[in-house]
Amino acid sequence: MKKIYFMLLAVLTMAVTVTSCSDNDPFATATSNDNPHILDPVFANRVNGELPVISEFNRDGSFSMTVTVTPAEFTTVTWNFDGQESHTGTAIDTTLLAGTYDVKVIATTVEGKSTFREGLVKVKPLDSDPYTSTVGVERIVASGGNATLFGGKLTNVKSLIIGGVTIDAQPAADGNSLNYTVPTTLADGSYRVTMVTSDGKMYGADKIAINKQTMVVDAAIRSSAKAPVTINGINMENIASITINGNTITEFVAQTATSLTFTCPDLEAGDYVMTAKTKAGDDVMFYVDKAFVATGKLTVTSEKTLWEGHSYVSWELPDGDPNKIFQSTVSSMFENVKVGAHVRVYYSLKSSDSYHQIQLMTPSWTILSVGTKKDIAADGVWEFVLNDNDRNLIMNQGALAIGGHGFYVDRVTVE
Template sequence: MKKIYLMLMAFVAVSLLGVSCKEDEPFSTITEDDYPKILDPVFPDWVDGEPAVVSQITHDANFTMKLTVTPSDYTEVTWLIDGVEVQKGNEIDIPLEAGTYSLKVVATTTKGQSTSREGKIVVSPLQGEPWSEAVGFERIVSNGARARLYGNNLSLVTGVVIGEQTVPIVSMGSSDLGNYVEYEVPSNLEVGEYRISLVDVEGNSYGGNLVTVVNVPVITGGFAHATSHSEWVMTGIGLDKIASLSINGTTVTEFIRQSYDEIVLTCPELEDGMYVLKGESDNGAEVLFYSSQKMESEISFAVSSETLLWEGHHYVSWDLPDGDPHKTFNLIPLETFESIYPGTTMYVSYSIKADDEYHQIRLTHAAWEPYFTDPIDVQEDGVYEFVLTQEILNTIEEKGGFICVGHGYYVDRITIK
């Protein structure tokens, strides 16, 4: 009996050992017919419809990552950066210039089943390195035309690499948006998105992020609102090539002014409401409109009987130092408010600066406090309505004017009705 008991105990011990091995090596029992899974690392949830940051490093460090997948014996991992395959295998270790990159990893089994994860890689420049990132719409460029880059330490830059072509810097300077360099976009570049590099006199290369090359007119601002039978100003690139604009089916071929970056016309007589705008270039191609970070061949716009107080594209950030013209928006003359009646509604049209960390609008007077509104958090372009009471109009006059403050947005148009 004792012998039988000892045999049973030995059998139980061996069985438990088998279970332990299975727990330590879960992939060995999975077959090639199983659906693939990426177990580690866990990619964070997307934020505002965009992949989240999965790696944040400096320019002197390689991007490294190791994936744990199952079924491990039957799964191949493919790494794509900016949509381009850069490596296969469970691990990656590559250098990247400063910039923000899109990362996608695809795990595919021998039976052809796939799963994937997406994220962003952020590579920060080192102290003193040339560096450039988008400020406004300057990253949409026309092939064969001059383009501009804003950034830091750009006096060190002698050239730009785009589409594997190196082109020289043709000018540099500064504006309200910061220091900049200008270069000629190669005329033989195909339409598409390109990652550029900044080159110094010694041939060292630094990250410059992305530009989008187009070969048709692109309207980037001023198209969202118009006043019936009034001057309508739109801005963009390649606008000198626009042959006609169709406004709710009415074709306009005569313009008040027309240049590479601006087109001005008289809006047709239209009742207040929403209408469709599209256009055609001089070679028959569709005019494009850049809205909500994408290109569209037709766009909706609003017509209203509002009175225009100001129109443009003025960046606002209260993170900027005192004295910077973009710390506030204060471009409406004080005397304008003398003829505005209490109860008038003000419409502040704005567009967000997508690469800022947050976007918040607040309306007030030149002395700032007390504010007219609470902070208004926004995530996309829009219009904020604000009623000008007698008390508010008095405060604007007493405190020296009306201003918009906040962070991460552009004031594009202010009207009253």
């Protein structure tokens, strides 16, 4: 019996010992030498090189986010907006003007080790706000040059703030664009633009990029043989020569800071490589496939341009507004255009408009046989073959008119 008693006593003692060990406080395993990790939130991967959108809200809202990092006690979190440090800490809640912001969350340990997550924050203007949109490459500008921002409700914008410099703004009468002169005191780089209205309120206008390179910004360059060709860009006064299919051109019809006109060589219809040099011997850069490269393309065609520009169209505007319909291709332009000719309307969308439709007609709102192009989703060309009835309508009613909503007419041609 005693033997059983002592055995039970021994087991009880072991149990007490084990229980005592399990009551010890847990100890931290993370050290200052560990690599940092951002555990939450997880940002999506880039798609076709584009950063993911991590937050989108109206400008009367806020960007709010909390991150979890490890080793937490040895890591500092900083928030960079467009490459500039803005906040410190694991949580952020801040308001922003309208625009798209590149936000980088950086976790750095006391040993200097770091990791980051990066994404875009999109802040939308309110319905009553002045706003800007990006039409093409108009946001790539030259120091001291004249530049334009496109958008809407811009009539009361009186000045812009760019890189801390305040400059005058000249809005168009229709409020869909404003002109300004790029400050000469700013170095090359990317700058966020703030609009200031006559009552002192501030609104976001996204960013511009100041560049000293000579750059041709036309996405497509077309001409007929031996005809004048005008190319547009920045710092164009620096161009010394253009070479097309082995033909080097050094004498120009006209040359300014924003455009250059030369005579197209006598070439057959087709696509030709085009390069250019500045007076300093540098390559001129061409806008091709949404990137600037040293080799451009000239398309030689029998196509004739009737009108070229950038004219907004919206049938929602009141009667008498010059942008209610487009009617710059007057009937006299069609006098020598034969039935069977190919008419092309080049257009680009105003992305901020809620829908996009194009209607071909006359100034009397008589619709041509090709009718209306609905639910347009991207910039493009509407081509149709001119028939006898449509030609008669254009000739008898004064012009080829273009109606619809949410787009710009960029060019009208016949071939």
